[in-house]
Amino acid sequence: MKYYSLNKQAPDSTFKNAVIKGLAPDKGLYFPESITPLPQSFFENIDNLSNTEIAYEAIKQFVCPEIPEATLKTIVDETLSFDFPVVKLNDNISTLELFHGPTMAFKDVGARFMARCLGFFNKNNDEEVTVLVATSGDTGGAVANGFLGVKGVNVVILYPSGKVSDIQEKQLTTLGQNIKALEVNGTFDDCQAMVKTAFLDESLTSKMQLTSANSINVARWLPQLFYFMFAYKQLHNKYEDIVFSVPSGNFGNICAGMMAQQLGLPIKHFVASNNENNVVTRYLISQLYEPKPSVQTISNAMDVGAPSNFIRIEEIYKNRFETLKTNLSSYSFSDNDTKAAMLEIYDNYNYVADPHGAVGYLGCKTYLKDNPNVHCVFLETAHPTKFLDVVEEVIKKEQSLPKQIQSVMGKDKVSKVISSYEDLKAFLLN
Numbered sequence: 001m002k003y004y005s006l007n008k009q010a011p012d013s014t015f016k017n018a019v020i021k022g023l024a025p026d027k028g029l030y031f032p033e034s035i036t037p038l039p040q041s042f043f044e045n046i047d048n049l050s051n052t053e054i055a056y057e058a059i060k061q062f063v064c065p066e067i068p069e070a071t072l073k074t075i076v077d078e079t080l081s082f083d084f085p086v087v088k089l090n091d092n093i094s095t096l097e098l099f100h101g102p103t104m105a106f107k108d109v110g111a112r113f114m115a116r117c118l119g120f121f122n123k124n125n126d127e128e129v130t131v132l133v134a135t136s137g138d139t140g141g142a143v144a145n146g147f148l149g150v151k152g153v154n155v156v157i158l159y160p161s162g163k164v165s166d167i168q169e170k171q172l173t174t175l176g177q178n179i180k181a182l183e184v185n186g187t188f189d190d191c192q193a194m195v196k197t198a199f200l201d202e203s204l205t206s207k208m209q210l211t212s213a214n215s216i217n218v219a220r221w222l223p224q225l226f227y228f229m230f231a232y233k234q235l236h237n238k239y240e241d242i243v244f245s246v247p248s249g250n251f252g253n254i255c256a257g258m259m260a261q262q263l264g265l266p267i268k269h270f271v272a273s274n275n276e277n278n279v280v281t282r283y284l285i286s287q288l289y290e291p292k293p294s295v296q297t298i299s300n301a302m303d304v305g306a307p308s309n310f311i312r313i314e315e316i317y318k319n320r321f322e323t324l325k326t327n328l329s330s331y332s333f334s335d336n337d338t339k340a341a342m343l344e345i346y347d348n349y350n351y352v353a354d355p356h357g358a359v360g361y362l363g364c365k366t367y368l369k370d371n372p373n374v375h376c377v378f379l380e381t382a383h384p385t386k387f388l389d390v391v392e393e394v395i396k397k398e399q400s401l402p403k404q405i406q407s408v409m410g411k412d413k414v415s416k417v418i419s420s421y422e423d424l425k426a427f428l429l430n
């Protein structure tokens, strides 16, 4: 499969090159040159397919033959070694739990898949690769875990100082080995901008092989489309019209859902559920795309002012605003709304949601007001104990910690504070 740059100023790329480089030389995100829908029989037969089989069929066209089919099967199988259950809250609302992986956030799937693809492409290469990652909370931990100890790969994680939860910070600063954490005086958008600048800085790229493990990298982004298929498998016999409410920040996850829809998955509608970082909610009202500096919220992983992936969404809908609007709604919620939702979910359904999932739940409720006959699935994108302070404060109940979280508690953070792109460059060159 060929990939083209969405800035349209760079040559087409192979999958391998797109994975190794992350971003195109014109700073554009890569996008597959074609999307061939899966045969109808795939969806009719989905009940008889395992998660590995579903994922393999869904991603094969984007990856093979550069990765041989047998290798891809192994990669998918190793990536998906945990569950993705749908939990029903009421007749109209369910949640898809995406937090059963090693770092208890949905990023685990993309990080593990990409680590294995990069490992495959690099196996006969002596040159070390430096994976640069910007994180607002969860990507950093998932990438650190996914790449820990991988030979020939150094990971450098940039995170906004004081703006991730304590447990998220532990997950990305305590592993050691080939993982280094840089604490940036700034926002997630500053971290992301520094990473993108580094890719285009020849004085760096001439000395080292840099790549990204954010969703700008196609091997991190595309596997996220699996989730929507796993949910469909669990729900299609019960509900006709399925809507997904996706708590959104960098918009990689919802965009991957739209790729699943392009592959033929019968999804009725998407809801992009935002906290107060709501550039897309505003865009759908005004048709003006106006990124703003991000503000800090309790759903911190969604504190993104300039979502990288919105340009991919525009590409999927061929920049046709009206077509996009028929398939996507977006709402924005305050921290007070989010806390009230966490309490409501706990009181009414005895279910503990994390702040991101609670924003997704609010998206479902808002959409259902005008569309009462659909079934809305909100993605529970991280485990509630990753946000222990706010969860316990809101529902007033002590939480027991899963083993994945216990394993980082009590460890000491190791990070270096940086304030500018020059600091990042100096760190990388040293």
Ligand SMILES: Cc1ncc(COP(=O)(O)O)c(C=O)c1O
Pocket: 105, 106, 137, 138, 139, 215, 247, 248, 249, 250, 251, 252, 253, 254, 301, 302, 356, 381, 382
């Ligand atoms: C827990 C959680 N929810 C939601 C999001 C937003 O996802 P996306 O950036 O793909 O929109 C993130 C970060 O990506 C996250 O970590």
Ligand SMILES: N[C@@H](CCOP(=O)(O)O)C(=O)O
Pocket: 134, 135, 136, 137, 138, 139, 140, 213, 214, 215, 216, 249, 250, 252, 253, 301, 302, 308
């Ligand atoms: N919310 C993310 C921000 C980066 O998103 P990505 O999907 O582009 O890696 C995080 O938790 O770090």
